[in-house]
Amino acid sequence: MKHTFTKFHEKSMEDRKAAVFAFSQLNEEAKSLYCNSEYDQLSDQLVENAIGVMEIPLGVAVNFVINDIERVIPMATEESSVIAAASHGAKLARSLGGFHAQVDGSYMFSQIHIVHVQDPYAAKVKILHHRDELIGLANQEDPILQQLGGGAYDITVRAQEDPSSLVVHLHVDTLDAMGANAANTMAEKIAPRIEEITSGEARLKIISNLADRRIVRVYCEVQHEQLGGADVVDRIVQACDIAKRDPYRAATHNKGIMNGIIPIVLATGNDTRAVEAGLMHMLVKVSTTHH
Template identity: 55%
Template structure:
């Protein structure tokens, strides 16, 4: 099915639901959970986290017009922020006829860190660890035979010596291929189980044993060409490039620039039951590896005069384990996308982040961010003012026409509509 559906946003939520779920292999339960007919049971919620008392619903919308590596796909996005999904869809439309998004990933490698203190001779201890490399890796892989059977597992070691203010630390990195899992449980289990062996080899004291969320050997890249005509012309595109340069040099701008990217990325990560905090931490750490916090994207004008964008960042996501398997809505989201591997999911997420950034920069470089954002935000303000669903469109239309989207004005309009004025 093509992801290009004219007037998709004008359809009812039921019509959109039927389009994106038809033929996707969703179970009856997944359909009911995704549509909201079934709420997440308290028993299931209680099995996921501790001290459960309830739950909060986050809307899931669909970003349309996405073509990723030649495949049309609908992108489920879980977010409370208006305009995010519409913006991503519009940006994807501007690149669709240029082939859409093209992605690649460096692998599915994660790092587990083991901190060793009180080592008398750290350089000799480092050498000893490498002498026992096969023993260490074998022990780690015994802890996850399933992962090994799938072609993954601990594959390499790195050892660094760090001199801090108070300590000389030996830091061992377990390099683990986690395949289609995000890998935190597997890596942490390996790191904890091998700690006594590391202490025996080094004569030191192991303290921390934990995965690193700076997944710099699990980088995803996406690129796309966006139509200059669709984006408003040459001047707007030139402004977009200068806005990127601003973000790449100024950390105050880069923080907001990258936040806009994460609007798209985190929404897909959440919809698929993955760890938003891990992905966000990795992204922002990667933006800082040069010692200067920079843009996660790059923007250029290509030889044809169109806007060329690319993104590169760590993407530690999986399609097995954790909430990706236990939450029925996460499973439904993966089926809607037609995802078959963690690498494929990472590519779709990166494409969404690139689209989100393109849309944000276009708005900033043309009419300003508030025009589109606040028009959609006005719907929330109308609800806050007590508007009924049938009254919202009329209220928003009047507020937008007046170019006055303050809450107090929308409250006045709402009261007038309800009085029949």
């Protein structure tokens, strides 16, 4: 039976809009919100079933000094007060030298999950014996990344709870890139060879977004008086302690943290979902470790 959206992806953007308008029974005022944009053609190339572009306000947070360098921070968000709060916080930190940041590096894992392995521990030894071969094979997929100083550089293997499976981690230095494309193609490249080595079958061959080797650590100092005195500072500390104990408070506490993170990720054209997913599982990892 045909319906309004039969072969919807094959329609032009204008025809898709017309189909959506008819289906939703939008009035003329609502339709006018979907006016044509100069980026319609680009959006049609980037996503499926595109009907337009949703614009997000772009602002800049100021007053930031990071590692003794003045910075202007781009932030894309629809929520008021976020950029103002970031700028105010930076102004408070500025008086005592600003922010001091360190980064572990730009290291990501590409995972190859192997199943139907008769002896996982013997298979692990075999894989590590072929370590250099596998790394060289992976780097064939992105020679430019290697020329720039990045690329695959190590392999680790972990046994799983399932006694007939294991997971291979290909360590990749992705430099300034998020690295999904490079890490994924490298995993797909070496998976058949790992199958030969282990006599197992490769299932997942994909990047992990738990970027626990790519952590940025930042600290600053703020005087009590700048925050309203010792009593206000104590209340802030108490609020943090409550969030550690109460998951309902923690969710909103973390939402406030993400208010500052996601606008920067979005403004710089990076993957907001990857950052959110990695943070979520990092919190689970920390919670499990502490309990």
